[in-house]
Amino acid sequence: MSTVSQRSLTEFDHIVVMGLGVTGLSVVRFIARHHPQATIRVMDSRLQPPGCDQLPAQVTLHTGSWQEQWLADADLVVTNPGIALTTPALGPVHQAGIPIVGDIELFAWYCDKPVVAITGSNGKSTVTALVGEMAKAAGIRVGVGGNIGVAALDLLDQGHDLYVLELSSFQLETTASLALNGAAFLNFSEDHMDRYDSLADYRAAKLRIFAHAHTRIANADDKATHSEQPLVLFGFQHGDYRLISHQGQEWLSVEGVPVLPVTELALVGRHNVANCLAAMALADSVGIGRDGQVKAMQTYTGLPHRCQTVATINGVTWVNDSKATNVASTLAALDGLTLQGKLHLLLGGDGKGADFQALQPVLDKLSAQLYCFGQDGEKLAALSRSSQRFDTLEQAINVIAQHVAPGDMVLLSPACSSLDQFANFMARGDAFADAVKQLTVSDVR
Structure with missing residues (x-):
């Protein structure tokens, strides 16, 4: 699909990059590669921004504030997504009519291969990664990045035949000409109210993903x-991509045609069923074959620490959802969870004063066995009479291993911050995965 705009960096001689870090560095490298004659100036309001030691020698850097004279002298300003367009220093730039773009807009100018993109309040990283896995399974050379992993500009010129991008509302604000084969807006909930004047403004930024999309995918x-x-819709009961009853089971379907039983998905959690439906719609928009889609959904276990299956031992599935650092995230993991056996749920950490009672109805329905640890372990243990209390996560895992049976699931979805015992949720998730991997078949009854 061709781009809407065929603009080139060679139209501009004095380019200012606002904000360094991973994205800023990718912008500088890209400009230097495609317009080596340009004067590139970089500014960052931080005194020691990450990446300043990696700038090419010919690039001038200003830190600790915005250099307003540089902005006045520029004929193109490229901003980091973290910098709001309402930043006062950009006022004169707007008034002077100097173009203000982001890295995704530059990507749009130079991309000549099909692109699909994903935005939403939740789940966009998982869908982005899953579509990438679908493409790989189909034998397509795919570049996956944007707001996840690799900066979009670093994906160009690498021999890819397809790009899959996660896009935040911040990135979409400065993107005007990105032509997409498929664009998905997964879901919407309140967030970033420190950036936007209203919820409507936040939603409007997200909706920009549909501006030049051939296939628009919504929930x-x-x-x-x-x-x-016109929209292509995905949903549990309604839409072009939905769930149907087939052969006595719940299946993912496309326009009523069964594709795959929900029980064969490697991803865990009801929210990931919706993510798979959206991923299929995106894959179809660029012709990724159904076989590749199915293979990926059967094998892709998810991003680290997000409902990620880390092992299956003696028929027991061990799932790492350490990123569930609040009650809402744990509720999302538990929503619609269906099991052949019993749920063994690991809860604990620093609850940051949260009210855990919202978990009670869901836990009662699931008849989950709770294993509680850490600073707020006692409060969490009060959710069930059968709860067991431990000092550490590892102690709990060793006990769980003695009480599981084939068909059971062990889920780490703590509903708490990890900072009472771990450096971050990643370290907690890694500790869980390491402890599980040390279990032998004989350890798990």
Whole structure:
């Protein structure tokens, strides 16, 4: 699919890059590669921004504030997504009519291969990664990045035949000409109210993903993701991509045609069923074969620490959802969870004063066995009479291993911050995975 705009960096001689870090560095490298004659100046409001030691010698750097004279002298300003367009220093730039773009807009100018993109309040990283896995399974050379992993500009000129991008609302604000084969707006909930004047402004930024999209994919169950243009919908009961009953089971389907039983998905959690439906719609928009889609959904276990299956031992599935650092995240992991056996749920850490009672109805319905640890272990243990209390995560895992049976699931979805015992949620998730991997078949009864 061709780009809407065929603009080139060679139209500009004095380029200012606002904000360094991973994205800023990718912008500088890209400009230097495609317009070596340009004067590149970089500014960052931080005194010691990450990446300043990696700038090419010919690039001038200003730190600790915004250099307003540089902005006045520029004929193109490239901003980091973290910098709001309402930043006072950009006021004169707007008034002078100097173009202000982001890295995704530069990507749009130079990309000549198909692109699909994903935005939403939750789940976009998982869908982005899953579509990438679908493409790989189909034998397509794919570049995956944007707001996840590799900066978009670093994906160009690498021999890819397809790009899959996660895009934040911040990135979409400065993107005007990105032509997409498929664009998905997964869901919408309140966030970033320190950046936007209203929820409507936040939603409007997200909806920019549909501006030049051939196939617009929205959530049938979330009207806030809908636009006035024709849409392809995914949802549990309604939409082009939905769940149906087939052969006595729940299946993913496309326009009523069964594709795959939900029980064969490697991803865990009801929210990931919706993510798979959206991923199929995106894959179809660029012709990724159904076989590749199915293979990926059967094998892709998810991003680290997000409902990620780390092992299956003696028929027992061990799942790492350490990123669930609050009650809402744990509820999302538990929503619609269906099991052949019993759920063994690991809860604990620093609850930051949260009210854990919202978990009670869901836990009662699931008849989960709770294993509680850490600073707020006692409060969490009060959710069930059968709860067991431990000082550490590892102690709990060793006990769980003695009480599981085939068909059971062990889920680390703590509903708490990790900072009472771990450096971050990643370290907690790694500790869980390491402890599970040390279990032998004989350890797990």
